[in-house]
Amino acid sequence: MSFHLTLIGIGTGNPEHLTLQAIRAMNAQDLILIPHKGAGKDDLAGLRRAICDEVLTSDTTRIVEFDLPVRNEATLDYRQRVDDWHDAIAAVWQATILAHGGARRVGLLVWGDPSLYDSTLRIAARLEPQPSIEVIPGVTSVHALTAAHATVLNEIGAPFTVTTGRRLRDEGWPPGVDTVVVMLDAGGAFREIDATGVHIWWGAYVGMKEQIIIEGPLAEVADEIMDARLRARAAHGWIMDVYLMRRT
Structure with missing residues (x-):
């Protein structure tokens, strides 16, 4: 069955x-798929449903929820874990769409923007037959973070690097730049670098009503950020955070 897949950036909640x-x-879709990400993360599906409730006016758009496969952390190779997980997600998408035959236009609501540290496009490439794909850009957590702190992303004419907590922890500060944005940090990668002369702008749940932001010299606020992060995770069962660091 051929269909049109629309990946819709929905911002940060x-x-x-x-x-x-x-x-x-969203209103042009026959079917909108909403994933359940497991225990403790029902808020994420709930936010997608709330967004649909607020903006959907079409009587013909159906909302279907599905259980997102869990990544197998037993596999030693990180890339292999991710590839296997993406294969499993694509299979679930395929089965869910087939189970609701007649859907010619299928939409997925993507946190932030489908182009920045998101794998929805890579997963969509695994579908058979390959659908036609349309991407709707969205506000990213990076945009929401800098807006929340009323700051700029880069110095005048200067480059910056967007990286992950894993890479910052393993490889240190990226060479050739004074400004780094860190996403997908399991927690506290900023404590693995030399804090001398580094300023940090940190945020969790940016753009949402639960938003928490902290900024200051890294050496002075690192412990405060870690405490806030632990409390937030305990309160919500999950956390999404992002931060900007600059050498001054």
């Missing part, structure tokens, strides 16, 4: 982040 293009795209 605030319905006001939706663009008019995203709202129109």
Whole structure:
């Protein structure tokens, strides 16, 4: 069965982040898929449902929820774990879409933007037959972070690097830049670098009502950030955070 797949960037959990293009795209779908990410993360599915409740006006758009496969952490090779997980997710998408035959336009709501540290496009490439794919850009957590702190992402004419907590922890500060944005940090990678002269702008749940932001010299606020992170995870069962660091 051929179908059209639309990947819709929905921002960081605030319905006001939706663009008019995203709202129109949501209402044009026959089917919108919403994943359940497991125990403790039901809020994420709930936020997607709340966004649909707020902006959907079409009587023909169906919302279908599915259980997202769990990544097998027993495999030693990280890339292999991710590839196997993406294969499993693509298979679940395929089965869910086939189970709701007649859907010619299928939408997935993507946190932030489908192009930045998100694998939805890579998973979609595994579908058979390959659907036609449309991407609706969205507000990223990086945009939401800098807006929350009323700061800029880069110095005048200067480059910056976007990386992950894993790489920062394993490889240190990326060479050739004074500004680093860190995403997908399991927690506290900033404590593995030399804090001398480093300023940090940190945020969790940026753009959402639960938003927490902390900024200051890294040496002075690192412990405060870790404490806030632990409390937030305990309160919500999950956490999404992102931070910007700059050598001054």
